[in-house]
Amino acid sequence: MIPSLPSLADPEEIVTLDGSTAPTTPEGSSPVLRPQDDTAQLTGKSRNNSRSLSSALFDTTARTPPVRNICCVGAGYVGGPTAAVVAFQNPHIRVTVVDRDAKRIQRWNSKHPPIYEPGLNDILRIARDGSRDCVVHNEPTNTEASGATASASGCGDTHQEIAVPARQPNLFFTTDVAKCISEADVVLIAVNTPTKSRGTGAGSATDMAAFEAVTAVVAQHARPGAIIVEKSTVPCRTAQLVQDTLALYRPGVHFEVLSNPEFLAAGTAIKDLLHADRILIGSSNTPAGYRAAAALASVYSSWIPKSRIITTNVFSSELAKLVANSMLAQRISSINSIAAICDATGADVDEVASAIGADPRIGSKFLNAGIGFGGSCFKKDVLSLVYLAETLILPEVADYWRAVINMNEFSRNRFVQRVVKCLSNTLAGKKVTVLGYAFKKDTNDTRESPALDIIRTLEEEGPREIAIFDPCCIPAQMTDEIGRFVGAGVLQSNGGPVAVYGDAYAACEGSDAVLITTEFDEFKNIGDLSKGSAGLAIPIRQKALQPDPRPFERAEPTESDLLALQSYLMQSATQTSTLAVQDPLDRFNPVPLCAEDCPDCLVEKATGATGYGASKEHVPKNRLDWRKIYYHMRRPHWVFDGRGVLDIAGMERIGFRVESVGRHSRA
Template sequence: MRISVIGCGYLGAVHAACMAQLGHDVVGIDVDERKVKLLASGEAPFFEPGLPELLSQASATGRLRFTTDLAQAASADVHFVCVGTPQVKGGYAADLTYVDAAFEALLPHLGAGDVVVGKSTVPVGTAARLAATLADAAPEVTLAWNPEFLREGFAVQDTLHPDRLVYGVASGAAGEHAVEVLDAVYAAPLAEDTPRLVTDYPTAELVKVAANSFLATKISFINAMAELCEATGADVTQLADAIGHDDRIGRKFLNAGLGFGGGCLPKDIRAFMARADELGADQAVTFLKEIDAINVRRRGRMVDLATEVLGGDVAGRRIAVLGAAFKPNSDDVRDSPALDVAVRLMELGAQVRVTDPEAGANAHAVHPDLDVTTFDAAVDGAEAVLLLTEWQQYRELDPDALGERVAARHVLDGRNVLDPGRWRAAGWTYRALGRH
């Protein structure tokens, strides 16, 4: 297939490279010249395991190119719109500026029989509105909505081998044409018996935000249980293990700690609430307000723990923060719980030193007043060590060796990934959210 990908940020760059890997002829289009130059040279403008190798391989085949010239989309038959939908400033709703601009700019380059495929996460009702625009301006063009389900750190795997494919299409011949085209695009995953669901537009739009809301609910549920465990002396990790054996519940996403962050879960559940309010269905998702509140509350609790272990005041105390990204295997610091905790401690007067294997530059760009440094510089002389992003190298730290470098052996495990017995045996004060 001849494919264009409009928007080459995280979603678009991964999608373009993977489509080329599947054998399609792909042109990635973005207004950012720097980003386009990096991608064209086989470099990823962000950290994502496996993507640089995939970019190089796909570019070498001649099936993948990147440009700022939207007119080159005219050579394609299928057009994936992968632009961002950030949270609006001062509100919860999704900002559709980039989606609307991409559709408007694409219109002059569409031909009869083309299929435009939305992948961006949008409020329900957006696809129907855009389909009406296409019907007026390009009646021989079909719209489909094909939500993405990428996990940062596993995006290449999730695109090449998805756990499901969802097609939101119109009824009648137009919808049948869109399904036929998407089946051709995803022929390789479908050959692996990947489940395929064909729905209407609103169902496809709701799938992503519903899935993210469910995952956020599960995370905040176990963090609410962590609050109860702290109040009662129970152990939230053992509690999660016990209830996770119930196959109706499952153990995944029952890891208590600092909670979720990143560019998807927080803004998606907030946009979901905003859209439900617009539709007069806000009471159906009022629980999401508490989910969001529980999530944010965990960050304050980590600051309280640090203050507690340091004798009631963090001012002037040296604190090492291990992790700035919102999750491991990513350099994404958007709404990062780790970075939020570091900034709160700095604002309380602590001498905070933050380190991260990949996200240091992004953390410094967002908070230039924060001391972002190497691992060695962060831990040497620290009076408390806070593990806030569970990178593998932090999970595997030797408590005896680290103890020789710090000024005081206080460790706060913000992700419940360390062995408390091992660290306490090495002379450390061990504290974690939901455990004693």
């Protein structure tokens, strides 16, 4: 029998924002503009008469049955990791991820998940595959790798041993959409909401086609009383659209609609989920809305401190997500505008950023100048805000936020123009190497990657070859994507210049210029490498050993405790051995076997390249030996640092000619 949820949070521990009515959202694909009276229809009362969400969210009269079954519609970069962590932290809740893409679901059920995120593999191995029982030793240790592993296995004083029971799988991936929705207490909608490419609002409005289609399916199959949650980033007032769709398909049946936007960054998504700085839940200002918010809050409160659970008006929650991403994008565009001034004046953008970042009113984050932001979120969310302002007849506001996008494009174009200018204004007969294809380090997410635009622009200059390498992406998948988005004719296999490599040195061999477009640690140099040997693999500096989480605060360690212990033991082992320890607690069940026609296995057999994937997550990485690259490049050995990862003086002492955005050699 599934145990009931822990008691709900103390009302005083929940952070609450003003439940004010947010502005409306544009017509077209996005939810249509409606009179403010519609807010009363959704919330059941006016703002002035509504109670504070904090006082009502955990009212004793607003208790709700515990959540036992969650269905997440959408197995992408939001749905997959979010569902995995929720299942991991709530062994008593069945979490099912549904998607009509059978190949994607097949990969989630294999050792080749479609998404690479540091830490995701360990979460999947417990939640998706279940675990064996084990014994851990509840005493800190500073022993070497073998001793640390033995300690975890229970060697030592028996009174310090803690038996950890086995757990059954509670995370499932399937294509049976209707069935899983019909069984769920909570339905999370986590589908893609890109920018419209045609029709009204093209280029700025949010394309809600996939979201609306899923909402219709949910409306038809959800059980009465189910809680419908917006996880996708959506325009403000989408909750009203969801309510209208539910009423259309199921008149007279009550559903509560919540907004629970994600605040995840690619490359740190698992960390962001496990140690979230806030969980935002928007609901209607009614008793039923408070009950629904309380039910969802109880799921998160199993590992998130109650003080970090923020509740708002549902429309405020929707708008807050757009504003958060827009403000971050604004900072990146702002520092890139300053980088252009630095290039023209001789100032150094790193020194400028350090000086202004020391001001506590400004802070140091998102002040790294470069070729601009990428990814699926920033651009489309800023454009959604632009479209909202335009439809609200606020042209000055729209122009302000559109300038953020314009500056981002300017930064990217200026970088390519500098490459062409330094190479005598022509790429004809020359080889250019692009290091980095994903839009940021430690992820294989390539959506809206700056590298893709740069490759497209470079190809127009007629180079002999554009070589591409990325340490986190599978070459075959990169080739397929470039063929789809740039054109199959650009691929070397079709007579074009673009070739994807599985080895960085091969990609750089014979190159006239190397462009760094993603800030992977592998691409950094370490000061002056002029005294290094040509073939030396320079290991990336290990992070400081995290503290041993033992002794645990509780007699029965939580999943977070066990994950912290596993991470500690793995890190301590890799610092004393060249062999990576994958399962120091001996909890993992065997990895699911792949089908005979597994496309990822076929790619591995054919190319020998696996990307990072499940089997390589904790393999130590080496920095590139830039002396070796220099030896095999063509003169004058140009390197264009689009991410500020190089020590320019050290590179110049090797002999490179370095161009970096807003930065200058201090040698």
